[in-house]
Amino acid sequence: MSDHNPNAPSHLKHYFHDVNQQYETSKFAMWAFILTEVLTFAGLFVAYIVYRSWYPDMFVDAHKLLDVNKGLTNTIVLITSSLTMALAIWAIQKNNKKLSVFMLVATFIFALAFLGIKYLEYSHKFEVGQLPGLYYSYMGPDAMHLNNPHIFFSIYFIMTGLHGLHVAIGMGLIAWLIYSTQKGNLTSEYYTPMEMIGIFWHLVDLIWIYLFPLFYLIG
């Protein structure tokens, strides 16, 4: 391109005028992506709301089979990881590479802890047969009177499973961020990827903020 400015920073793509246009475009697209994420979960929330209104008693009783303590721990873990993620961006804005990497590693570890606790929860459910759909087999004294509890567990597993999948994807992205920040690819001049992945990570937190009361704290 004849009009390409040789002084432009290396991260500026040739089809953008300036870095600010590129930054704003990425951010706008990221929010458009968040919109699609919200609507993906929307389908599941609709299923939840419809079935909860059809089976109010079953939902109240089936939720007692979930472990509130693990749920609360996970809430705290995820909120803290959101904070460390935000601080990683804050640190890179201040050009403090070391702190930024430290915060990213912390976020990664919290994410791992979240999945670990989730694993414990799931494995208990697998053991006792509180499984989705036709695999449901738990008929303990606290559940034998329930009307179609397999639907509750289907929705529980699909929603938390899809959320868990997002956590896992987020971990992969954060691992890549740790690598690029450590290598010095991201600086206070150009940290768009970290900001974008940050938004994604906060969305994961945001969805959990709703999942937690809806599954663990039904009145």
Place this chain on the structure above:
Amino acid sequence: MSEHHITPLKTYLIIASLLLFLSGVTVWVSYVDLGPLNIVVAMLVATVKASLVAFFFMHLLWDDKKNLTLFLMSLMFFGIFVTITLLDTEFRGDLGLNPEVKNPINNRAAFYDTLPLTDTHGHPVDGHSDDHDKDKDHH
């Protein structure tokens, strides 16, 4: 890119502590019986938390308002989806017409009829000694 807004550290820390505090509140409230209000309170608290995350952690407060618009749009379409679907699922057999259409014919899925009773660990117990098992649990 020095022109980007940099949120002060203090703000982040205050927001995070607020979020943790509200998580505690929502668990505490769930043990207080407020009847149908429980779900309302839980959702209100969750929405306050979600707004804190969106406005401060996700920087929506300082961003281009187009981004906020996109986010609000997603909530609006979610609202449309829920509301209109509920217009059907909540109102079948309404107007007092044809009450037989309101509920399914068989409420419980057939596969439960063949499921053996279990104890709290998911191990099958003998169906005939059902009553004894219940007694044991009361001890």
Place this chain on the structure above:
Amino acid sequence: MLDRLAEYLFPKQVSTYASDIDSLFFFIFYASVVLFVIVVFGMLYFSIRYRHRAGEDLKLTSSKDHSSLLESLFFIIPLILVSITFVWGIRSYLQMVIVPDDAIEIKVTGQSWFWTFDYPDGGTTLNELVVPSNKPVKLVLSSKDVLHSFFIPVMRSKMDCLPNRYNVMWFDSTKEGVYDIFCTEYCGTGHSNMGAKVIVMKAAQYDEWASELGSEDDDLPLDELGAKLYTKKACNTCHTLDGSALVGPSYLQTSQMWGQERVFDDGSSSVIDDNYVRSSILEPMTQIVAGYQGVMPTYQGLLSDRELDALIAFLKTLNEDSQI
């Protein structure tokens, strides 16, 4: 003129609300024709009147690009038309959902691929709905397997049959006769063969028919009863008598192979005899003839012992020359 057009476009009007629905159709139809003529005339007139003639110079064209009057008309006129349509549509629809209290209640069950009708005084028919004229009939619909939809064109009415849930429709027929019923929700291989008939008869005749329901066949010889059941119980939807294969094997083929081995899709085989035929009617999914799909529903509970014997007797009588 209008009547002849209606006769050409629609099937007969047999229910009380059919004429109202047809009038709604013609209201929208004429409004649409007017709008359509305006659109097409405007399009042709402008494009021809203002066409670019050969050799004509290119010129600056008019900058007229709006007219508040026209634009508000584009809003207001359609708005009025659709408002009328909406109110009319809903008013007629409410007629179709509010069932009169004195309606006779008949249960309709769809199953791949035939219809079962259970009458209030007991008795069941397959693929033949018999109703009295000038008396409201309420149908309570459901399905045994997948979605079906119960459509009677002459009544202008239709309703989906859902598994594990009831739906309701009703009609009050004004003319005696025999009319078509179609399944309009796709339900698999035999979807297009899932037709039935509705027979509207005078009330007195219906009462007589209803009281005889179920007892009329007692004195028929077995093979004649079987021939009757063959159509009445919808066997003909999937099995022919002339040797050609439909969804299932032809009865003629089974009859000709009597006493011989038949191979099934799992490789096993069995001799064709009374027991084989009986079990393949009652438990059709256990032995599936090689080359066919296992799609037949069970007739357990739908056929008495005598009726089963009748079908077997009928099947044995078949040969290449038999005409039904």
Place this chain on the structure above:
Amino acid sequence: MSENKKQNYLNHPKGLMSWILTLDHKRIGLMYLVSGILFFFLGGLLALVMRFELAAPGNDVISNEVYNNAYTLHGAIMIFLFIIPAIPGALGNILLPLMVGAKDVAFPRLNLASFYIYSFGALFAMYTIINGGVDTGWTFYTPYSTQSSSNVVPMTLGIFIIGFSSILTGLNFIATIHKMRIPGLTWYKLPLFVWALYGTSLVQITATPVLAITMVLLMLERFLGIGIFDPALGGDPVLYQHFFWFYSHPAVYIMILPAFGIISEIIPVHSRKKIWGYKFIAYSTLSIAFIGFLVWGHHMFTSGQSVFSQIVFSFITYFVGIPTGVKIFSWILTMYKGQVSFTPPMMYALAFLFLFTIGGLTGIFLGAVALDIHLHDTYFVVAHFHYVMQGGTIVAFLGGLHHWWPKSFGVMYNQTVANIAALGVFIGFNGTFFPQFLLGLRGMPRRYATYDEQFVELHSYSTFWSGILGLSIFLAIMNLFWSFIRKNKVDPGSNPWGGMSLEWTHTSSPPHPHNFEEEPVLQHGPYDYDKVIVEKTYNK
């Protein structure tokens, strides 16, 4: 001759890899175009097989099973592999950056990724065909789709994957339209095709995620029996229909809005006249996109949903009609006091106005609940949506192809043959689908492989004309293709119709690899035929 050797995106850079890994939106658009048209032919072939079978009442050509597979694949291929990706993916990709004066879309890599995701999804669909097809209808209604032994899972997986491609394209376009316009190109100076793509993209990113999750739930229902959609397990088949139509009704607008955009370009250019009611057309695009989300229940008027929602859905449905009507009148008034040329694109645009008006008006019949109950799932519905989808979208797509063909590929087709083909499409189409309205009124249900004797006359008319329709479409496409083979090149500076938007005035035909040799400066709006005379520079 030396002029023709100029660098353009088709000849520079060279080599297979430069195509496979291209980030150029025009090349990606071309790849979408080729694959889209191949799927169009495949879907069309299936349609002809069906029409052939329906020429006579019995099972004369194919069995019920084959017929059920044919109509399912016809629907799924036409919708998910051709119409939804083809217009935004092909014409949108080629034109959008040119129209807003950008060097490329906002995310070229993502753009290429969407194409490959689409191809990957298409592989699953092709696998479905090879492996024996799928027989549930493109709607996959439960519980039939959870019980059917055909390839429901590969097909739904394919649709799930193609959904991502659709989302990413929409995302890319929205970001491009918002952020990549050249200075001075304000919202009201955008060509209306860009507005249409904007509306389309909004629907794509909001509705498609729900389709994705619906397909996941359907697959899980088959694997695990989760009991959300399967009535035997406590689920509700009507809820499935809500989920499915929450996407699939707005999807109708993903299909028709770009067609509106194309028509809004063709008519002013070929009438050399400022478009009538620019703002009305632009806003009606957005309001149709929005209202489209509120009306899905009119696909469910006989499903047994509550009486309350029947009334609400019927009410809102009519509000789609009003902005659509505004558009049609605006297009017609655009020709008033213009200089109309009967070029092939204009012939398609006029055919569109005729056919789409019928398609739209018959929608009013279906919006009235009482009448819809009689017409639901009959051939009336089949005819209605073919008048909208084929008479509307595909006719507009063909018009758009003819309109931008010299721009995109630098070659000119035989215009006489193109006009004959357009006439053939118009007549063949009406001959095929008008009898189907009458069939539907008389109660002929859809998705029937065999039918009653009473319907035979109209069915055989329909079959006869479908042959003409098929041949005409084939002729139209081959005529375009032939110009490519014959290298019937146009002058690089050519502006054969006298268009005024940036793609005509500021770049060569075919365009430069980076779109514009120098950054374009906006001189006038896209429809200012009252201020500037743009010469037609193509003479042949």
